[in-house]
Amino acid sequence: MTTLDELRTFLPTDFKPADVPALFPAAGRRYGRAPLTEGWTTDEAARALMLAAVPPAEVQEIYRYGDTAEKLAVLKALPLLTIGDEGVPLLEDALRTNDTRLVAAALGGPYADRLGPEAWRQAVLKCVFMGVPLNNVHRLHERADSDLGAMLRAFAHERQAAGRDMPADATALLDRLQED
Amino acid sequence: MRIFDPHIHMTSRTTDDYQRMAEAGVQAVVEPAFWLGQPRTNPGSFTDYFDSIIGWEPFRASQFGIKHHATIALNPKEANDPRCRPVLDLLPRYLAKDGVVAVGEIGYDSMTPAEDEVFAAQLALALDHELPALVHTPHRDKARGTQRSIDVVKESGIAPERVLLDHLNEVTVAAALEAGLWAGFSIYPDTKMSPDRMVAILREYGLDRVLVNSAADWGKSDPLLTVRTAEAMLAGGFDKDDVDRVLWRNPVEFYGQSGRLDLSDPAEAEATFAGNSILRGGS
Known part of the structure; x- marks a missing residue:
């Protein structure tokens, strides 16, 4: 870095x-x-x-x-x-926006490690929802857990029911989590 | 045909409008800060609005390949509400932004002493920040309001070619052009100006320092009236180069005086982040 x-x-x-x-x-x-x-x-x-x-x-x-x-x-x-944790509210602000660049930036660097697991999972799911590529997410594979897997599985189910595609990177992540 | 709409309030428009504008050839817009249907009562409402027209709205526009810039100001109507006046102190923050290409809309609504004061203060801000100024002319008592606006501009010391006097009509155009200012015309479905009347004005006054906009907002208005005016110009005997001059090169020349107009390919500039395409669109 x-x-x-x-x-x-x-x-x-x-x-x-x-x-x-x-x-x-x-x-x-x-x-x-x-x-x-x-x-x-x-x-x-x-x-x-x-x-x-x-x-x-x-x-x-x-x-x-x-x-x-x-x-x-x-x-x-x-x-x-x-800055310690004093920048965390800025990350949270960025994650509340609908601007893909801000959402991607909030998750793209090591400062995202300061996000708690619940906020981080929601943010990753938001990336899938908005079409932000998951390879942008810092330490994705280390942090992705079974709770995120359950959220992705539910999302995939919704997409399937609607006859819509799931982004390939999200499907790959879900597959990997299900193997674990 | 490429169209630059130099005055349109996109925050009030839908994505359908963006789609239709892009398909009709609108490639660039400037969104001036103005009043909304509902009067605001505190400075925070303004800053959230300014953030929107320098942040979210350019992002939305970029999804349709349209370049979006803004002008920032305390508008004359709300300048009369003392609760909104502290906005003046916040303006320098926004006038420093890359995407802000003028101070505006300033000028008169009811020609009150408060409006005099705020108009003059913001022309001074335009000078400080080396920005052009977009001056709204009042809908009521327009001829007197236009003349008084020209007088205030002259007193301020700002160069006349850096000032755009907007919403002009047959009665007010001559004074603006004679004073060396840019003349803006808002083409509306029923009121301010129509495509055919606009063509007649262009015939009489020529194409120098003339801008045509839709001023589309939350009222009855049409973001494609710039395109309809271009068509009326062609039908009325002007050629394609004349249309390009009025509807592209003139706004580029006026707002280009800011030194901040960025018309690079939005697909290239906005759609990638860290080398990745991120504009697959929200689901």
């Missing part, structure tokens, strides 16, 4: 906390959106480094007033920040 120090080697910028609220929304226009390093664009990296410069309450405020790209950048940065 990339660390803040690694990002700093590619983007050697120190952000003053007072500048962050104004700079954060403008990061794409100011630093560009080109790929910077493995899995990170320049604006995402700049935003992660900005978040590292401000206290948790400010991270929450930035997320609250963020557009989709800003919210995605916050979710991506969460595992790199010393």
Whole structure:
């Protein structure tokens, strides 16, 4: 996993906390959106480094007033920040949306480990429901349990009754859980 | 035919509308912040609305291959309610967003002192944020309201070519164009302006600094009246390049002054996440 120090080697910028609220929304226009390093664009990296410069309450405020790209950048940065569990409500907010990008981002990184099993299972099922690919889900196979299997089985049953297809990745996961 | 609707309230429209618009050639829209049928009573209602037109609505539009941008402001009608006034302090957060291409809709509803104050304050915000401004002209007492809007714009110091005066008609168009402003026309089923009247205005005043929109919202309106106007232009003797100019290149030129208009392929920009297609559509 990339660390803040690694990002700093590619983007050697120190952000003053007072500048962050104004700079954060403008990061794409100011630093560009080109790929910077493995899995990170320049604006995402700049935003992660900005978040590292401000206290948790400010991270929450930035997320609250963020557009989709800003919210995605916050979710991506969460595992790199010393924010403890204070970012969990942001994940929960993202999972309440109907925007596939936000739902995918909430489950896509190691910070999703902080979601309790019930919330995590509901979120995985929501991915199946929305068509978000399951290979995006962090530690899917380690965390998938028999309760998730039961939920997927019920969902598959509903789909079958309606004459509709189940996404192939969800069927594969269900098969694997039933083998265990 | 490619159509850019420079003024439409998509939050009030259905996915059927998006589908029909995309099929008819609408590839880009700008959604100005405005009032809803039900007046709001607190700033939180506005921020949730602003979040929607910079967040959820562009996502919905992208599912139909339509690029969506927004303009943000405290509208003149609700500027009269002191409970809504604190919205002004929240505007700078939203005016900094990538998807926000103007300050708007500002201007007059009933031409009250509160509206004067809020109009001037938001023209100053447009200057601060280097954004164009979208000015609504009032439905009642329109000619006087239009002239007063032009005066306020002049006093503000914003460059006239960065201001769009909207909902104009036969009576108000000349003053807007003579002042160097952009002239917007909202084509409505029964009221503001019709496709044939629009064609007559284009014949008389030319195609420079003219924008045509549907202003479709929660009232009786039709998101395809931009397309109907394009057809009326062709039937009335204008050629395809004229249509492209009025219904695509002109709005691109006006909102392009923000430096934030992004018309890259939405399928490419929005539909992938971490290399995966994620727009299979909610079930």
